[in-house]
Amino acid sequence: AQTVTQSQPEMSVQEAETVTLSCTYDTSESDYYLFWYKQPPSRQMILVIRQEAYKQQNATENRFSVNFQKAAKSFSLKISDSQLGDAAMYFCAYRRPTGGYQKVTFGTGTKLQVIP
Amino acid sequence: DVKVTQSSRYLVKRTGEKVFLECVQDMDHENMFWYRQDPGLGLRLIYFSYDVKMKEKGDIPEGYSVSREKKERFSLILESASTNQTSMYLCASYPMGGSRRNTGELFFGEGSRLTVL
Numbered sequence: 001a002q003t004v005t006q007s008q009p010e011m012s013v014q015e016a017e018t019v020t021l022s023c024t025y026d027t028s029e030s031d032y033y034l035f036w037y038k039q040p041p042s043r044q045m046i047l048v049i050r051q052e053a054y055k056q057q058n059a060t061e062n063r064f065s066v067n068f069q070k071a072a073k074s075f076s077l078k079i080s081d082s083q084l085g086d087a088a089m090y091f092c093a094y095r096r097p098t099g100g101y102q103k104v105t106f107g108t109g110t111k112l113q114v115i116p
Numbered sequence: 117d118v119k120v121t122q123s124s125r126y127l128v129k130r131t132g133e134k135v136f137l138e139c140v141q142d143m144d145h146e147n148m149f150w151y152r153q154d155p156g157l158g159l160r161l162i163y164f165s166y167d168v169k170m171k172e173k174g175d176i177p178e179g180y181s182v183s184r185e186k187k188e189r190f191s192l193i194l195e196s197a198s199t200n201q202t203s204m205y206l207c208a209s210y211p212m213g214g215s216r217r218n219t220g221e222l223f224f225g226e227g228s229r230l231t232v233l
Contacts, residue, residue: 009156033220045206045224052220091158097219103174104149104208105223108158 002027004094006107013082014115020067020079021110023092030054032096034068036077039089039109048090055107079112087114119143122207122225129159129232135194137228139207145223146212148190152176153204153227162205165190166212204229 012021025034036048051059051068059067063080079086084112093109121167123138141148147166151159161174163182170180183191190209194201207225 006158035220035222036225037222037224044226045208045222047221050220103161103164106151106159108156 002029002094002105004092004105004107006029006092006110009108010109010111010113010116012113013079014083014087015082017082018078018080019082019112021079021090021092021106021112023075023077025073025075025092025105027073027094029096034066034075034076034095035093035095035104036064036066037091037106038086039091040085041088045091049077055071082114084114084116087112119223120207120223122205122228124180124228125226127130127228127230128223129197131198131232133197133232135197135230135232137192137194137205137207137230139190139192140188140227141187141190141207141209141223143209143211143223144187145209146187147210148184149222150174150180150182150190151206151208152191159206162192162218171175192219197230199232202230203233 005024032053034051036105038048039045048060049061049064065078067076089109091109093105096102128178129135149164150162153159160176165171165184171209181193205228208222
């Protein structure tokens with residue numbers, strides 16, 4: 001079974017600084033998706049960034065980027081120029097891509113505090 | 117934009133009551149999910165459905181049942197609520213795997229916070 005581990009329950013960052021959230025996963029598959037989701041306080045969970053395992057290039061979305069190390073099964077999220085609106089719970093998630101329905105496995109989350 | 121709507125944001129129920137949590141999505145997604153979110157435990161899958169009237173148990177199905185009579189609607193049922201079911205419940209959906217619409221992204225509702233007294 002796939003597992004996703006987020007070892008940092010809480011993190012804090014000064015506004016405008018850079019922070020990296022860690023995620024490791026365990027799988028025997030070679031093809032899969034990895035995701036970071038953001039859940040702001042009392043608001044809907046939304047997708048931040050997605051990585052396809054067969055793509056060697058790290059995904060980037062504006063101030064958000066990932067460091068995907070497939071051999072090490074590591075998938076960290078880097079937030080540059082942190083903003084107050086980045087304060088949220090962040091969840092790392094794993095999913096197999098192949099047809100039909102596929103279960104999504106989540107980590108336990110990292111609560112990010114942004115200090116003004 | 118995809119919209120996943122959960123019928124109640126906050127509910128307070130008493131032990132032993134029957135509780136219905138409803139979820140509706142408007143993007144014709146085949147797959148729908150119910151997760152439970154607890155601090156330190158992340159999101160745990162209760163049940164999912166890949167088609168009308170089809171359902172599969174997730175990781176923690178005990179004490180829950182589901183219903184999917186129409187494609188857009190997926191209901192979570194607590195037959196006899198207990199205090200250990202106090203939690204945040206999240207509904208999510210995504211299109212059928214292999215379809216062009218499927219980017220792998222899960223679309224979530226805003227959540228239903230249930231308190232059982």
